[in-house]
Amino acid sequence: MGDVLAARSQMAVSLGFHILFAVVGIAMPVLMVIAEARWRRTGDAMYLELAKRWAKGTAILFAVGAVSGTVLSFELGLLWPGFMRFAGAIIGMPFSLEGFAFFAEAIFLGVYLYGWSRISARAHIAAGVLVALSGAASALFVVLANAWMNSPAGFQLVNGAPTDVDPVAAMLTPAAFPEVLHMLLAAYAATGFAVAGIHGFMLLRDQRNAFHRRALVVALIVGTPAAILQPLSGDISARYVAQWQPPKLAAMEGQFRTEAGAPLRIGGVPDVAAQRTRWAFEIPHGLSLLAFHDPQAVVRGLDAVPRRDWPPVPVVHIAFQVMVGLGTLLAVVGIWVAIAAWRRTDLAANRWLMRAVVVASPMGFVCIEAGWTVTEVGRQPWVIYGVMRTADAVTPMPGLIVPFVLISALYCFLGVIVAWLLYDLVMRSPIAREGDATISPAAA
Amino acid sequence: MATTIALIALVALNAYVLLAGADFGGGVWDFFATGPRRTEQRALIADAIGPIWEANHVWLILVVVLLFTCFPAAFSGLAIALHIPLTLMLVGIVLRGSAFAFRSYGSTADAPQRRWGRVFAIASVLTPLVLGVCIGAIASGRVGDMLERLDRGAAEASFVSLYVSPWCSPFTIAVGAMALALFAFLAATYLTVEADEAALREDFRRRALWAAAAVFVTAFLALILARSHAPRVSAGLIASVWALPLHVLTGAAAVVAIAALWARHWHLARVAAAAQVSLILWGWAAAQAPYLVPPAFTVANSAAPPRTLELFLWALGVGALLLFPSIAYLFWLFKSAGRNGSAAQESD
Numbered sequence: 001m002g003d004v005l006a007a008r009s010q011m012a013v014s015l016g017f018h019i020l021f022a023v024v025g026i027a028m029p030v031l032m033v034i035a036e037a038r039w040r041r042t043g044d045a046m047y048l049e050l051a052k053r054w055a056k057g058t059a060i061l062f063a064v065g066a067v068s069g070t071v072l073s074f075e076l077g078l079l080w081p082g083f084m085r086f087a088g089a090i091i092g093m094p095f096s097l098e099g100f101a102f103f104a105e106a107i108f109l110g111v112y113l114y115g116w117s118r119i120s121a122r123a124h125i126a127a128g129v130l131v132a133l134s135g136a137a138s139a140l141f142v143v144l145a146n147a148w149m150n151s152p153a154g155f156q157l158v159n160g161a162p163t164d165v166d167p168v169a170a171m172l173t174p175a176a177f178p179e180v181l182h183m184l185l186a187a188y189a190a191t192g193f194a195v196a197g198i199h200g201f202m203l204l205r206d207q208r209n210a211f212h213r214r215a216l217v218v219a220l221i222v223g224t225p226a227a228i229l230q231p232l233s234g235d236i237s238a239r240y241v242a243q244w245q246p247p248k249l250a251a252m253e254g255q256f257r258t259e260a261g262a263p264l265r266i267g268g269v270p271d272v273a274a275q276r277t278r279w280a281f282e283i284p285h286g287l288s289l290l291a292f293h294d295p296q297a298v299v300r301g302l303d304a305v306p307r308r309d310w311p312p313v314p315v316v317h318i319a320f321q322v323m324v325g326l327g328t329l330l331a332v333v334g335i336w337v338a339i340a341a342w343r344r345t346d347l348a349a350n351r352w353l354m355r356a357v358v359v360a361s362p363m364g365f366v367c368i369e370a371g372w373t374v375t376e377v378g379r380q381p382w383v384i385y386g387v388m389r390t391a392d393a394v395t396p397m398p399g400l401i402v403p404f405v406l407i408s409a410l411y412c413f414l415g416v417i418v419a420w421l422l423y424d425l426v427m428r429s430p431i432a433r434e435g436d437a438t439i440s441p442a443a444a
Numbered sequence: 445m446a447t448t449i450a451l452i453a454l455v456a457l458n459a460y461v462l463l464a465g466a467d468f469g470g471g472v473w474d475f476f477a478t479g480p481r482r483t484e485q486r487a488l489i490a491d492a493i494g495p496i497w498e499a500n501h502v503w504l505i506l507v508v509v510l511l512f513t514c515f516p517a518a519f520s521g522l523a524i525a526l527h528i529p530l531t532l533m534l535v536g537i538v539l540r541g542s543a544f545a546f547r548s549y550g551s552t553a554d555a556p557q558r559r560w561g562r563v564f565a566i567a568s569v570l571t572p573l574v575l576g577v578c579i580g581a582i583a584s585g586r587v588g589d590m591l592e593r594l595d596r597g598a599a600e601a602s603f604v605s606l607y608v609s610p611w612c613s614p615f616t617i618a619v620g621a622m623a624l625a626l627f628a629f630l631a632a633t634y635l636t637v638e639a640d641e642a643a644l645r646e647d648f649r650r651r652a653l654w655a656a657a658a659v660f661v662t663a664f665l666a667l668i669l670a671r672s673h674a675p676r677v678s679a680g681l682i683a684s685v686w687a688l689p690l691h692v693l694t695g696a697a698a699v700v701a702i703a704a705l706w707a708r709h710w711h712l713a714r715v716a717a718a719a720q721v722s723l724i725l726w727g728w729a730a731a732q733a734p735y736l737v738p739p740a741f742t743v744a745n746s747a748a749p750p751r752t753l754e755l756f757l758w759a760l761g762v763g764a765l766l767l768f769p770s771i772a773y774l775f776w777l778f779k780s781a782g783r784n785g786s787a788a789q790e791s792d
Contacts, residue, residue, distance in 0.1 A: 060545050063541050067537055068538065074523070088519060096760075100759070106498040163749075166751065421546060
């Protein structure tokens with residue numbers, strides 16, 4: 001494994017690991033606050049229990065998210081000093097703002113977790129709301145920095161160095177809005193359905209458990225609207241990519257040749273040597289229609305750019321298929337949930353719906369990983385699209401496979417532990433019936 | 445403007461050292477928890493750092509972000525030369541934070557509690573040590589030398605001479621040990637204020653005094669070694685105009701801290717200890733000013749364009765307006781006198 005590949009792999013592992021926890025840090029506080037608000041309004045102690053348990057899970061995940069985020073902020077320099085030297089002054093701004101948002105999140109999470117009996121009801125809810133808001137703000141700022149890497153702006157390139165730096169213009173790039181919207185919706189959809197799936201699974205075993213019934217509803221309130229809206233946001237993103245990063249779109253779709261009225265390929269395996277995508281199900285004119293809202297539009301293929309500027313086509317294409325496929329399924333389950341809720345039927349009693357929710361549970365997170373693979377691998381061979389190659393940004397230190405293996409092993413270890421802790425937390429959830437005055441957790 | 449921002453970076457680093465440093469120091473005392481009250485000692489440490497350690501940790505992120513936004517050239521240089529110790533420090537940070545969270549919010553059974561306590565404690569010892577090594581390496585000028593060699597194209601230089609020897613020397617290790625001693629000293633001193641039981645307070649008083657002795661020994665060692673390994677800092681510490689008043693102040697703070705501990709004036713000891721540690725940090729900064737990474741990068745020659753610096757200052761101002769009241773609220777809630785209930789139990 002060469003040094004550039006090792007550095008890219010380490011970055012991928014670090015991002016892929018961190019994103020899971022970051023997403024939970026964005027959406028979980030919303031669930032917590034809804035549960036607490038319901039407890040305050042109804043006096044139903046089970047909502048209090050729920051808010052406390054979710055807060056506990058959030059605390060574990062947030063801590064891992066905080067430290068893995070620290071790792072990333074260092075790795076930007078440790079692995080890509082060339083990139084940071086060039087880009088620090090241009091996109092340091094959103095990172096700094098993210099730092100403030102993260103600060104606020106850490107402060108108010110401390111207040112929320114340890115302040116149950118120290119502050120008034122209103123102050124406690126307000127702390128929870130601030131955690132949720134600053135979580136969303138963190139995501140906004142970090143994704144703005146990534147958007148700049150995909151559509152760099154806010155500077156002039158003179159002899160390979162940036163001049164006329166304008167950090168504000170660098171934050172408001174064409175990719176900014178589509179990426180931020182897509183990421184925020186993804187966070188709410190993935191977390192909402194992941195939590196709903198866990199409680200749905202428990203309800204399949206014990207349908208009358210009042211604790212899990214409440215948890216299911218709160219999780220679906222957050223996850224369902226986001227899952228249904230996500231395909232629309234995906235359309236906005238795809239049209240951005242079509243206009244601003246044609247090679248990425250071509251890789252996503254396995255479109256080797258430039259053509260008018262390009263078909264939409266579902267599935268298939270791109271054969272880079274033969275420059276065609278095999279075994280795909282093709283919908284005539286579909287791609288032109290989706291990407292440009294015009295069935296005859298010309299879609300630029302990979303042949304429009306030199307071979308050395310191609311991203312790794314099969315990875316991008318397959319990741320994109322996974323994201324769109326699972327995202328669509330998630331949206332379908334979301335619509336099903338919405339219809340059932342609108343008809344005021346008992347969700348927990350609908351066993352097929354519960355099974356669907358359980359199956360959909362991990363899909364959102366798989367979509368997020370696949371989606372970031374599309375964004376990041378699809379930008380290759382550039383670290384700053386069209387400006388700086390990834391290979392030119394890497395640190396001169398040789399032997400990068402060592403830190404890559406070290407960080408990967410560390411994260412594997414932590415991942416196993418976190419999964420086990422969460423499993424333990426769920427399995428110790430209370431057995432409660434409707435009408436129980438208080439609940440008796442098996443072991444709190 | 446660049447100088448202002450460099451001073452802000454120093455203030456943020458100061459805050460990190462005083463706050464998060466004490467959290468790491470708490471982990472050191474968890475490691476060395478002994479005697480009949482070792483369980484109570486560990487519980488006090490967990491209570492003291494539980495609500496605040498994540499907020500304290502963010503000061504480090506602020507320093508990093510500030511460096512790469514406002515001094516990108518210096519930041520990327522440090523990241524190249526200190527790749528190995530910084531990676532080790534990250535491993536320490538990750539293990540410390542997650543082990544603490546696993547212990548606080550995970551299973552309450554005995555075995556996992558002990559296991560995570562162990563990881564938390566060991567990582568708390570490792571991280572300050574490496575942080576000190578990095579600061580020592582910067583101060584020694586060897587990091588800057590290495591970067592200049594790299595710029596000239598040091599293709600024939602060995603891996604060790606480029607990526608290991610700049611940070612691995614008796615001097616840097618002495619500075620690492622000094623950082624560890626300082627953090628342990630801070631934590632023990634703070635804990636005498638936080639303990640609400642006389643016997644526990646005495647435990648940490650004894651520990652604070654031992655740590656003060658360790659600070660003295662390591663600082664003395666670092667100073668001796670600085671003459672040969674970090675001549676620039678050494679010269680700054682001895683020759684310049686402000687050297688004498690600074691040394692007098694640092695020494696006075698140290699004497700006051702130890703005397704206050706001796707006489708059991710806990711609050712005074714806490715203030716004096718914090719002042720002593722801050723003065724050491726500012727002494728280092730003053731000794732290598734105007735260099736960020738001597739001799740390669742000064743504050744001026746590694747600064748970002750003025751437009752970036754200006755915007756950053758604005759953002760910092762607005763951020764401070766929002767964050768300082770929040771931090772004050774957090775500390776008032778969990779650290780003010782009479783409010784020191786056992787916070788950890790409430791999170792259950």
